Amino acid sequence: MALRVILFLTIFVSLLTAQSGNWIYLAGNSVHDIAENSNGRIFRIDKIGKIVFYTDDKGETWQQIILEWQPESITVDRFDRLWVGTKSEHLLRSSDNGATWDDYPCGEVTDVYVAGNNSIVAAGCWEIFVSFDDGNNWIKSDIQMVGIDKVFIYGDSTLFASRKNELKRSTNLGAEWETVFQNTYNDISMVNDSVIYVSCNDILYSTDGGNQWNLMNTDSYRQLEVFSDSVLFWYDDNIVFYSEDFGVTSHLLGNPFSLGYSANLLKIQNSIAMIDDGKLVIYDLTENISDDCYLPLEVGNQWLFVERMNNCLIDTISIIDKSVIDGKSYYLDNTGRNIRYDSTNSNLYIYYDGYGEKLYMDFSLSQGALMYQWLTGDWYHGGRIEEYEASVFGKQTNIIGFEEFEEYSWHYQYYAKNIGFVQENIYYQYSSARKRNLLEALIVRDGDHEHYSNGYTTEISGDYIIQYNNSSPVSVEFDLNHPNSILSTQNYIGVSFLDTVWFCSFYSNGANSTDTVKQIITPVSNVNHYKFDVGFDEQLLARGYQFYYSYLIKSKGLTGKTERFPETGWYDLNPTDIENNGYNQYSYDLSQNYPNPFNPETVISYSVAESSNVLVEVFNLLGEKVTTLVNEYKNSGEYSVKFNGVNLPAGLYLYRITAGKFVHTKKMLLIK
Secondary structure, three states, X not given: OOEEEOOEXXXXXXXXXXXXXXXXXXXXXXXXXXXXXXXXOEEEEEOOOOEEEEEOOOOOOOEEEEOOOOEEEEEEOOOOOEEEEEOOOEEEEEOOOOOEEEXXXXXXXXXXXXOOOOOEEEEOOOEEEEEOOOOOXXXXXXXXXXXXXXXXXXXXXXXXXXXXXXXXXXXXXXXXXXXXXXXXXXXXXXXXXXXXXXXXXXXXXXXXXXXXXXXXEOOOOOEEEEOOOXXXXXXXXXXXXXXXXXXXXXXXXXXXXXXXXXXXXXXXXXXXXXXXOOEEEEEEOOOOOOOOOOOOOOOOOEEEXXXXXXXXXXXXXXXXXXXXXXXXXXXXXXXXXXXXXXXXXXXXXXXEOOOEEXXXXXOOOOOOOEEEEEEEOOEEEEEEEEEEEEEEOOEEEEEEXXXXXXXXXXXXXXXXXXXXXXXXXXXXXXXXXXXXEEEEEEEEEOOEEEEEEOOOOOEEEEEOOOOOOOOOOEEEEEEEEOOOOEOOOOOOEOEOOEEEEEEEEEEEOOOOEOOOEEEEEOEEEOOOEEEEEEOOOHHHHHOOOEEEEEEEEEEOOOOOOEEEEXXXXXXXXXXXXXXXXXXXXXXXXXXXXXXXXXXXXXXXXEEEOOXXXXXXXXXXXXXXXXXXXXXXXXXXXXXXXXXXXXXOOOEEEEEEEEEOOEEEEEEEEEOO
């Protein structure tokens, strides 16, 4: 494998500004293939010329990398390495954006797929090469298929190869091949090395390497690209579509220009790109996918609210299921509502049994616009749209709300972009009032959970530090205040944001400790005031044990956050307080090891009169240190430590303790 350094040139090309709707023409009349790295750099190769073009500004300027061979395919793998297949039996790889290249001698390479386990499969016109060690060694597979255009590897041994109208599979690294689809086959795409999608009149997918295929949609598609396990793009009849729910519902992105039958659909980070008759066009998706809406819908999304009314409460709205009703995809929340957000018109619908789908919110309307909101299948009220900027969870964002005004009632509800429902106020003059505010949100995006909160923490105040006065039990009284809690007043009963509070304690003398005891404590007044008694084991204290304690607090937040006082370590009773109350104190001492002689293990015991750093070391008779057994801060008490001489020769050894001003040495005998 030879390392080749390629001449690096730079040119600038003006962006042609032709547009069709939201499609933008980027470059070329002979573009053949494109790829993009994680930093947004787009690479392209043309049908003619030994050049790789790249742009860092979405096509406003293009620069060139000069190659030695005509490129045939270009790919960026998940490690941001650039792969270029050539027509001259060379596969090139660059880890520095094309400044230098590694050369792997293969056949003419039309496609490259790099799996997460560093498996590489490269396709030639009629042969396939596979490497399991990042390209150092290759296995060649002859396949009776001319004009291979895509290859994938599933697991450790299953290969897929496709060309126009045919898909083949091998389960033994290319030794044998079988035809999976023919004639009706159009395209193949793969996500996360585990889910395979094919366009074969219908869209089919497999999660077991192609043994079983499941039907996703009944429409016909010509070319397919998959962004994730649920977001798909395809085109047919010269129109580009996309779906965010496995093809259950679809939305059109329109006609970029004039699509030919051979148009190629490609995915890049936040855009969908097409190569049609040599022209590269791109559609920016950042403003068109449903994540960028006022009520993101995905199973697992949760919104945590505090409701202020006669009896305040903390409640959660969550998306618990997804279903298809009348051919449309709806999300079911835990209140029983079937909700649908349509990203093509920014409308929010609720499906009411017996009445069908009704408009609940129109986010496309602007400030002051009037609309009707359906609250049930046969009841609606009118109001106007309010729109403004506000800080939500510390970030400025756009808010759209619906405000209803009637003679004896008011109803407001507001939504934050990309977060969802943030506030609702309801007031009925002769009955009740309710105010609901968002405390936290947990939104699923691309398989990950994004947690939104104000980051508030609990404050502790009062006599939470135990004051021991030679009597047991001791009364402890303090407040726990959290900004999300609502204190009770004469008008309503408050609610605490804290779910559970534990008082944790144990005894220890340094060498030995009791089990930690967790005692649940509850408020005795309002929602934040705590008072309880702590009893002590007088016998353990008399024997030199120390009492350690802490407070553990779990909130009602969506992530189950816990806080601790103190943040690290433990509170303890002051040893001076114990001494002043007549408890026996330990003196400095170093005991004879036991057993002695020993083979190969013995125990060294010692006691410490005052809290200090303790050092216990072992030496041979030449004064050379063999090991350090203890070197740490110790409270007053009795301790022991094991010494193992399995790797030492038999003989006499010395062990020494240093604790404050106390230094003492003893002998021990190792026999074998």
